[in-house]
Amino acid sequence: MQFAAIVVAAGRGLRAGGDVPKQYQMLAGMPVLRRTAAMLLGHPDLTHLCVVIHPEDSELCQRALHGLSDPRLMPPVCGGASRAESVRAGLEQLVAIRGDLLTPAAPATVLIHDAARPLTPRHVIDGVLDALMIDAGALPALPVVDALWEGTEGLARAPRSREGLWRAQTPQGFRLADILAAHRAHRGPADDDVAIARAAGLTVAITPGAEENFKITAPEDFARAERLLEDKMDIRTGNGFDVHRFREGPGVTLCGVHVPHDKALEGHSDADVAMHAVTDALFGALAEGDIGQWFPPSEPRWKGAASHIFLEKAAERVAARAGRITHVDCTIICEAPKIGPYAEGMRARLAQILQIEKDRVSVKATTSERLGFTGRGEGIAAMATATVVLP
DSSP states (O other): OOEEEEEEEOOOOGGGOSSSOGGGSEETTEEHHHHHHHHHHTSTTEEEEEEEEOTTOHHHHHHHTTTOOOTTBOOOEEOOSSHHHHHHHHHHHHHHGGGOTTSOOOOSEEEEEETTOTTOOHHHHHHHHHHTTTSSEEEEEEEOOSOEEEEETTEEEEEEOOTTOEEEOSOEEEEHHHHHHHHHHOOSOOSSHHHHHHHTTOOEEEEEOOTTOOOOOSHHHHHHHHHHHHHTOEEEEEEEEEEEEEEESSEEEETTEEEEOSEEEOOSSOOOHHHHHHHHHHHHHHTOOOHHHHSOTTSGGGTTOOTHHHHHHHHHHHHHTTOEEEEEEEEEEOSSSOOGGGHHHHHHHHHHHHTSOGGGEEEEEEOOTTOHHHHTTSEEEEEEEEEEEEO
16 A cells, blocks of 8 residues: 655653764764655655644755655655644645645555654564555554552552553554644644544444564663664675776776876766666665666766766665664775775765764775786776674
8 A cells, every 4th residue: 555654753851861862863874864865765555655744944954864865755844833743734735745646646545653663573564554554543552461550659559451452653644634623623732643533433443563663762761772772783795796897098097086097998978887886786785786887888877977876876775774884895896097096086986975983984905916807907896795683
């Protein structure tokens, strides 16, 4: 089932502490909001993602989502004084795109999610979507298993039954038209969107939640989330290999650095054989094809293109999946030109494009002992290995 999603990020989150609202604080090297957005963008059935922010947080949002250039990610919309007003602003934005002839119509289903829940498992989302095939709404939740007591002044006063009680989570899912009508008719505060839906008479199914789908609320929740991220860390390694033959020319470009030589490299783009190998290594780590699939040489627009465009796309794909590039190693194979004097500049250029520290980038060179086409001076080969960590 295709769906749109609203990420509610307009709150202040004061209980979490810090200099900025919790959705913009760093969690394992990445803003919470970015992790949440990337998690939803990772779902293949998502068509639109609307982020609702506080009117004063435009710059914070822009920094948090920088580089997350997915066409499904809509420009952020400002929320209101309450959660209900913010959600309604997001719903109105989704409905408004139906009138934009350049944008596909919004789907009939919408999921409404808290920005401070960045660790939502896929099965929780899919459970909500499955329930929406039958019911007007769906609520992921966990049963209350602890004993409940009413207390005042720090003293236990009376037990309360936990039978039939559930701990509500998000994303909460609805048919877009139904929940928008419910929000338009609603007046006053509401704990969540299920409360608004039920007030409008909508049926809401309870679907399985997950313990890791907790809402970051207090400072200690960041440490808990980081521990969970470490436990589910997905470490990927990809390899890349490329070859280009020599032609007449004034030098070669390797890892974005011009190296003087009595020959140039032949290729459809700028023939940066080393950067092509690194690019393929990153695509390989993600299992997202290769440079030829993303930038077909049959397309004239890539004729003579600078290879940093290709590498930036690979890095963008890592970021879109909330991943981190932790290491890149590139070996250039040739008899000439000499690579050593330019290796540090190549490392710096790759680090700059990938937005990682220079000490996470290795560039080195070797010869093939005058064997094969590189040994005969007919061209240059390069191979690369990239390590990517996905949440």
